[in-house]
Amino acid sequence: MNLHHPDTSELELPAVLHALSDPQRLEIVRELAASAAPVTCGSITLGVAKSTMTHHYRVLREAGVIRQERRGTTKLTELRRDDLDARFPGLLDAVLSSSPVHA
Amino acid sequence: MNLHHPDTSELELPAVLHALSDPQRLEIVRELAASAAPVTCGSITLGVAKSTMTHHYRVLREAGVIRQERRGTTKLTELRRDDLDARFPGLLDAVLSSSPVHA
DNA sequence: AAAGAAGTTCTACGAACGTCGTACAATCGG
DNA sequence: CCGATTGTACGACGTTCGTAGAACTTCTTT
Numbered sequence: 325m326n327l328h329h330p331d332t333s334e335l336e337l338p339a340v341l342h343a344l345s346d347p348q349r350l351e352i353v354r355e356l357a358a359s360a361a362p363v364t365c366g367s368i369t370l371g372v373a374k375s376t377m378t379h380h381y382r383v384l385r386e387a388g389v390i391r392q393e394r395r396g397t398t399k400l401t402e403l404r405r406d407d408l409d410a411r412f413p414g415l416l417d418a419v420l421s422s423s424p425v426h427a
Numbered sequence: 428m429n430l431h432h433p434d435t436s437e438l439e440l441p442a443v444l445h446a447l448s449d450p451q452r453l454e455i456v457r458e459l460a461a462s463a464a465p466v467t468c469g470s471i472t473l474g475v476a477k478s479t480m481t482h483h484y485r486v487l488r489e490a491g492v493i494r495q496e497r498r499g500t501t502k503l504t505e506l507r508r509d510d511l512d513a514r515f516p517g518l519l520d521a522v523l524s525s526s527p528v529h530a
Numbered sequence: 531a532a533a534g535a536a537g538t539t540c541t542a543c544g545a546a547c548g549t550c551g552t553a554c555a556a557t558c559g560g
Numbered sequence: 561c562c563g564a565t566t567g568t569a570c571g572a573c574g575t576t577c578g579t580a581g582a583a584c585t586t587c588t589t590t
Contacts, residue, residue, distance in 0.1 A: 345445035397557045418517035500587045
């Protein structure tokens with residue numbers, strides 16, 4: 325099964341905002357942003373089931389927020405920073421600079 | 428019935444992003460941003476029913492994106508620019524500067 | 531008072547969402 | 561080859577969402 329990634333020009337703002345509007349996915353994005361290098365799916369542990377994680381990764385990928393690539397049994401995930409910045413300048417920075425777990 | 432508006436410190440990023448993740452609501456926000464002065468609900472016409480508009484206004488208000496005030500039979504609506512900028516710097520600008528109806 | 535205008539509330543309905551468990555596929559290490 | 565690891569596919573569940581119509585409230589205007 326090939327992983328579909330939308331082209332930069334195809335990124336839609338409502339879809340991106342929706343992808344980022346879930347606390348779990350927001351946390352995933354924050355962790356991806358924190359580590360410069362691509363990261364395996366399993367290395368981010370929220371309190372949810374594996375299949376739920378798969379679901380969240382797919383939402384993020386189909387919205388164009390992350391890029392994923394199979395690498396053996398694992399899968400490397402990274403933020404599409406440049407693409408997002410090109411298409412929606414300032415958006416990702418604004419989201420990431422907000423207090424992670426706020427008062 | 429009193430309209431509840433969350434305090435600036437209570438604004439939550441997921442809620443704001445979710446409020447902005449609907450195309451109709453995004454359009455409302457864009458129109459509010461375009462006109463400096465507060466605007467009556469009915470002056471923004473999308474292709475949806477009145478009750479649907481009421482619903483969208485409520486979602487935006489409860490997320491803290493807009494402020495509403497009764498004024499006779501009409502209701503004035505305005506963007507909470509300052510509050511949003513204070514809580515999530517750059518977010519609203521990034522959202523508004525994206526192509527309104529993209530290719 | 532009567533009529534109209536502007537929104538709200540209530541209810542309903544189909545669609546989408548977040549979550550999970552189970553079963554499965556693919557790959558790596560011995 | 562066998563087992564362990566890593567992640568996916570599928571189906572199910574309860575919840576939330578976006579939408580609408582109809583009845584209602586509130587205020588203005590005549």
